Amino acid sequence: MANPCEILTPDQMRRVEDAAIAGDATTATALMEAAGQAAAERIATHWPDAENALILCGSGNNGGDGYVIARHLAARGWQVRVVALALPSGPQAQAAARAWGGPVVPLGGPVLAAGQGVDICIDAICGIGLNRPLAADLAGLLRAIAAAGVPLVAVDILSGLCAASGRALGDVELPAADLTVSFHRPKLGHVLAQGGQLSGRLEICDIRLEPYQPAAGACVTLAHADAGVLKRQGHKYSHGHLLVLAGGPGRGGAARLAARGALRVGAGLVTVGCPADALAENAARLDAIMLRALPDAAALTQMLRDRRLNAICLGPGLGHDLARAMLPAALAAGRATVLDADALGAFSETPDTLFAALHDRCVLTPHDGEFARLFPDLARRMDRDRPGFSRLEAARAAAQRAGAVVLLKGPDTVIAAPDGQARIAAATGENAAPWLATAGSGDVLAGIIAGLLARGQPPLAAAASGAWLHAEAARRFGPGLIAEDLPDQLPAVFRGIG
């Protein structure tokens, strides 16, 4: 999938379509024909030896796409069995059903038996118009077909999966599609929550719609690393100087991991600042990274008089007491700052104190637990209003409240800025890294983002590139990964984005 790539909500997709039709650029019938034809081509390309398809058509335009696919596959010589779950309701779907002209059978007992003789099952039950949970018998049918080893192709999006949130509507268990063929742009439901895994391979077909220009505050794209920006060479001072605050004796591992991540993304200089009694321990384990004793907030304020010190990483291994003591001085200096781990945990009881101190060059990197303690109402809404209030919406609301970029970690890491711009670093497809859930991995991520801030990247870009680089490093390393491996994998990642 091309990067950067806009990811649309179902409403935005409808607006694109409406604008194209209103502007006489196309017609609803032409769009459905283009969608169905493109889907049939993809299916035939992926399964060149298949010749027998079962197509499940719903009552809306997703079902209409199904009839168009039926016609194109039949024209290629395939045996096509179309099952109509309900009569087509709209004019385009009705026209597509008429143009198909072949037999249509209603859903019933024989369908399962019919499913046994088919090479491919095509799910055109419903797409972005899903408005109720998929019925249990239909979900069961899809599961049975997938369990029988018949490849499942979802048209636009797997039926039952909410295109806005990537969660299944209701309490139904959906099987994963092998292939999802969608149109114009990916939708949020393909990458958020379960969407990545349930969509299988995602292919986006061009159906000749005009490029969509979302308002700045509505724009969501996939996180990616801007290779041009990252590769620019220069003197080490022109690449910034990052201060990573570390905790007392025995707690420095997290800060050292962060510092190493920062150095590997090209921060010019990295200094670890720690209490005096932790100096010896850190000195024994650091080479390219400088070390300074920072006994208290006054010493920190003094150190930050050096304007070349342009970014701060605050939290990994710091301890709650030290985080509370150092945070005001760190933030008062107005430097680009990553707040992670203890810098978030220390304010679970008093999030407003934290929010009051933040400024617009801050990036917060909570995992779900830290997020729920800082933004309990948003976490409850995510649970209660599922699937309407997605992780993306929660991160956006949090960023607005905090006045800072919020990166909510998870298999679908979402990153939002206070103005509503957002990025998704989905753990699917080309950049999947399920083994990132290893101790210390978050510390490296905080350091990578802080290093990119030191290099002068704006907060949203630093968080998005950092999340991508981190996941890509893990993907390249593969199973067996521990956090220490992540920074050392970064040079190979940079070579790869040449």
Ligand SMILES: NC(=O)C1=CN([C@@H]2O[C@H](COP(=O)(O)OP(=O)(O)OC[C@H]3O[C@@H](n4cnc5c(N)ncnc54)[C@H](O)[C@@H]3O)[C@@H](O)[C@H]2O)[C@@H](O)CC1
């Ligand atoms: N937006 C676009 O630009 C295009 C849309 N197309 C297709 O049109 C679809 C959207 O069409 P519609 O707005 O008609 O909506 P859908 O066809 O996605 O879904 C709505 C229909 O499905 C039924 N339905 C809703 N939930 C259901 C459930 N749980 N179980 C069974 N039936 C259910 C509804 O009663 C309604 O008839 C897209 O997903 C895509 O496949 C394409 O034809 C081409 C272009």
Ligand SMILES: [K+]
């Ligand atoms: K579908």
